[in-house]
Amino acid sequence: MSTAEETAGGETQAWGEVTPDAARRLLVAAVEAFAERGYHATTTRDIAGRAGMSPAALYIHYKTKEELLHRISRIGHEKALEILRTASRREGTASERLADAVGSFVRWHAGGRTTARVVQYELDSLGPDARAEILALRRQCDAEVRGIIEDGIASGEFDVLDVKGTTLAVLSLCIDVARWFSLEGRWTPDEIGALYADLVLRMVGAAK
Amino acid sequence: MSTAEETAGGETQAWGEVTPDAARRLLVAAVEAFAERGYHATTTRDIAGRAGMSPAALYIHYKTKEELLHRISRIGHEKALEILRTASRREGTASERLADAVGSFVRWHAGGRTTARVVQYELDSLGPDARAEILALRRQCDAEVRGIIEDGIASGEFDVLDVKGTTLAVLSLCIDVARWFSLEGRWTPDEIGALYADLVLRMVGAAK
DNA sequence: GGGCAGCCTAAGCGCTCGCTCAGCTTCGGC
DNA sequence: GCCGAAGCTGAGCGAGCGCTTAGGCTGCCC
Known part of the structure; x- marks a missing residue:
């Protein structure tokens, strides 16, 4: 996939x-x-x-050019949220679930970077109503990741100073993949997904 | 400052x-x-x-609207490179220098996010010649950060699997601050700088 | 086989874009 | 007190924009 x-x-x-x-x-x-x-x-x-x-x-x-962007953005965000939900709700330790979430989220941004670039970087081109709708989906993405991190802290797997800040940084790191990733570059989406999953586990202080 | x-x-x-x-x-x-x-x-x-x-x-x-963007982009990238150079060439351990580089780079992206947003996200709007010139400056930014990480590995301070990938991730994390940071939010530039310096030291496996 | 949706095009409307140009004002040098 | 250079404006050009409209061509139901 x-x-x-x-x-x-x-x-x-x-x-x-x-x-x-x-x-x-x-x-x-x-x-x-x-x-x-x-x-x-x-x-x-x-x-x-x-x-x-x-x-x-x-x-x-x-109806308009903006409706195209709106449709793209909503479908894309729903897919992103689905990816994070699937990883968040599977069986396993918080470390396994976080690695899964980051890995699959990054693979989606790298492999489908054409879509991801539009979804993540053209938000400001939407009108107020459409943007508000999309921002609600983004908050749900944030909540999924924060949930895994909080689980890891509760179970003693993670050592995190600032939960909200770390959640933001993890999502930010994944999203920015869409900006720089290129299939002509030195990495495949799978390689970047694996690398980033490791980096994020380090960020939350997961025992190795 | x-x-x-x-x-x-x-x-x-x-x-x-x-x-x-x-x-x-x-x-x-x-x-x-x-x-x-x-x-x-x-x-x-x-x-x-x-x-x-x-x-x-x-x-x-x-001469043109594009010349304005070009001038902004070059001055901004020169400032960014200067920030990384200053941190990279100071006295201290690799951990101290990396924390300094990330902290000041992030503070610049957060505090001057108006400028940083243009510098980091409007690159594709430049023509081929101007873009090539700016990309050369970006490669120098990359080299400064990679240099610190390599120093840390050589001294035994850092434990890194993929030097190029980790360098990219560190810069990516810092740059994306310009996308989401807002002065109306819950953090000051100083707080984000400190949080990110800590997260990056974890990413490179710096002994605490 | 006539009627009617559904889907598409050629033409073009009204507008705003990046950019130009003739001419006005200001001001220091002599 | 005159001159040229520098800095700026009002008016506007040609082009391309998002979007509309009138009309034609299918294919399906009766």
Whole structure:
């Protein structure tokens, strides 16, 4: 799963829930364009062109350009939250669950960095209502990670000075992967996931 | 120095080297506008307006809107590199130097997050030549941090599995502060600097 | 086979963008 | 007191933007 979804176009399958087909093609085209040049530098003509349609076709499926970003952002955040939830609620020690959460979260940011870049860095381009909705999802992500860290402290596995600060730093570290990661670089998503899981366990003072 | 330079307008003094006065006012206005809305969403009319001038005045001091971003980016990266160099070359153990580097680098990103946000996140809006120049400065930042970590390994202070990966993670953690930090939040730049210095020492396995 | 959704395009509207230019004011040197 | 340079403005150009509209082409139900 982790090394399967690759080069920009290859992340398509993640959007299988979006119908009809033309709407999905437009959404995938928008993700690629937003990731490459940013929301404001992307034109609706460019999105429609990538999807093989005329500029007007976009407005049959989406009311505005911002609605595209909103849809992308919500689906992406729901996926991110699902990843963290799955890791948080599995069986195992807090160390195992934290390593799982960080590893899979980082793999998602690295392997699907086209999507992740849009999801994590174009939040400010949304209007107030849409942004508020997305921020609620982000707070849930934060709560999942903080929960694991608190479990680890309670069980004596972790040694943490500032729970909220450390939670923030762990999520920040994972999210920033979307900024710098490149498949042409020296690491695979799996390698970065493993490296980061180790680094985070060190950050929370997990006994080795 | 760390808690002195504050609210968006208050970072002005950092641009003292820019002359004449009107050019500096335009540059400061551009930093604020780019940080708030991003490079592509900012208009030259907005920049000129913030500086109290007509749109045409901008082009007396700068050839294009991109030249403004380029100048901001270079000055900002030079400042960042200077901060890391100073910490790297001082007296002390590798642990002390790494804590100093991370602490002051994070304080700069938090306290001057308006500038830092532009410097760290608008790189892709530069043209190829300008981007190449800035990337060279970033590689020097990377080398400074990697140098400290390698010193710590050589002296036996640090226990690190992947030097390049850990260096990247440390810088990534610091840089991402510019994305989420807010002066209205629960931390001061000094507090975040201290917290992050501790977290990074844990990441490199520094003996406590 | 006629009617009607659903999906799409060509054309283009109104607007704002980055940027230019002719001309005005200010001011130091002589 | 005149001059040229420096700094700035008002007006506006050409281009490209997000988005709309009128109309055509399917394919499916009766």
